[in-house]
Amino acid sequence: MRENLSAKDFLVEPDIRRAESLPASAFTDGEFLELELRTIFAKTWLLVPEQDISGKDPTSFTGFLKSSGSRSPFTLLGKPFFLQRGQRAQLYCFPNVCTHAWHPLVNSPTTGGAIVCPQHGRQFDVEGRFLSQTGFGSLENFPRESDHLRTLQVAEWGPFIFTALDHPLAPFHEFVQSVQQSIPGINLSNLRRHRLDAEVRIVEGNWKQHVWNYMDNYHIRFVHKGPGGLADAIDQSTYKTELYKYSSLQWVYAHNPEYGFDPRLLAPRFQDPKNLDRRVFALWWFVFPNLTLNFYPWGLSVNIYSPIPGQPDNTQFHWYQYAINEEMFHQRNKTWLSEQVDDEDIEAISLVSKGARSGYAPRGRFAPEEEAGPHWFHRLAYETIFEDQTTPR
Template identity: 35%
Template sequence: MHTPYTVDPDITIAATIASSFYVDPAAYALARERIFARTWQWIGDDTDVAEPGSLSPRELLAGCLDEPLLLSRDAGGLLRCLSNVCTHRGNLLVKAPCRGEQIRCSYHSRRFDLAGRMTFMPEFGGARNFPSPADNLPEVPFGQLGSQLFAAVDAAAPLDAFFGDVTARLGWLPLAEFRHDASRDRDFEIDAHWALYVENYLEGLHIPFIHPALNQVLDFRNYRSEIYRYANLQLALAKDGELVFDLPPQSPDHGQRIAAYYYWVFPNLMLNFYPWGLSLNWVQPQGIARTRIAFRTYVWDESKLDAGAGNGLDQVEMEDEEAVQAVQRGVRSRWYQGGRYSPSREQGVHHFHRLLCEFLQPDYANAS
């Protein structure tokens, strides 16, 4: 299938991705296989699989990829990500977090060890060439960043290619020690294409106009973006008197007044680091004009909560959602074909659009 989506690499002359990307059902379906199936998707944290014998079902990008997964930590402590689908007749194996010495299918009692190897199946005595490797549970590509877990169907590059720039910059943070605070979790659904939500996140140009409270905290003149291969960073500096990171000497930003590190990892993950910890935002397409956003809070220093750029996040979200849903209505206009980029403020959006075009190319899967 041919895709017409191209964006010039030179931001000073480039036009944005064609508006048809947001309204064409074929483009949405193509993105599911060429973008989301080929990137690392967040599958939660490791809290409920900390102990040997732990089993925890997960869903790989529910509403879009819809792949049932199973986290399994064996007796030796090794954590694996497996398919949660029985290799006999396709029944879901584990439906809730639990502990066990084996994985047993409730339908016909096929059993697997915690590494996914089939160990027992009743009434198969006459089956030839059985069992075979196909009877074992497929092991799913899987990786970890601190306590955060990621899986992929067929990743275009290793996990480090997507997240290595984050860990290189913030290696001094004890990410594995960040504590999940479920009381601050939020889930929102909006009537907008998932990419419009991402675009809004990726530029600070709108901050003075729709985020008055946040604009009082940030030093907008020195707000800047850094572009990496599969990720980018918006580095937010604070005005005098506002809460900032106490950066150690080994930090490359030591001596700067950093209010927040806003990391985006292609295509749909935001990692917002504040002096108090991490606000993880995960964008989940639910349809061509419907998106769910999950906010998960991981606290490092409780004494710094509710201050600085990391304060009032619910209000910032409401302001963003109102803007994004208005843009969704606008991009459907017959008269809107696309726009231009601010070379100084929209490098992140340009980077995002370039990656979309790259992944949507018909030969990308074979070339990468």
């Protein structure tokens, strides 16, 4: 399949003055999505979406997984996995697929000793090693390595659990260390999770279109224009985009300092030495490939733009919110326009998605001053997909 998709047809030049955007087909073609799932989404750290632990409060997923022996199934990119807490606090992630004849091993959140397959009783220990199965005592060359469960890498960070489906491009800390350094006064483990009405929805547009829109501050003055829009709530002349290897930060001062951050929560570099009254409106972090962490004075809004296998034109959109300050949290839609901005973005992305599919979408160019962020993302996606085959064939 890869043979049909040649690096030279998708090249995004590192120099923004020469670069063209990824072609529209990269946003609409099912084969390209499959290639991304085998490359980008195999080589990066992915946030495990929260699971409903019925009848419990919204923080219960990671809370539940703290006790030893606890396990919970989850689905990521359409594939079945489960998390398992070991005896000495280690957390494991395994495919939820029995190594005998592929039945799922864990069907609901439970706590226990050995993992016992419901189909023919094969048993594994909490580290995923084959223990026993009736009838298999006299086999030769058994158990093989493949009879044990495959162990995926896991990282825990505050209330978040990440996993990597194959070998990640870099250790986990390289993906999030800049985020961590920006918020010395915020303890992620103390954030209070609030349940929203529609935390997971299917929205129009390829997952990269959502990231592109996120990285694009150029549209704020048009799409989120006043009165009463985001464009008025921020001091646009102070907008900054910082690009790191696997993450990026956009931040800006609030128009009204009253709605800005308590400076003690953020790194000192966010203070304006020339005007100490200025307050940061938000830190908008993107972590490659598809996670955004949006820090506001009221708390944190987390978005995952999850590709749906077989549906390049749609994205599964996860939206989780956490409060730092309860009183401000309840003002978030009025003062920080959380919902309004989201609605405006979703509408714009759905229109762009129709353009991408129209057959009339040439490769775009980037305005060097305004669009460094979108260019950085297109280039990083290109590099990650075609890394080992960048020589044009």
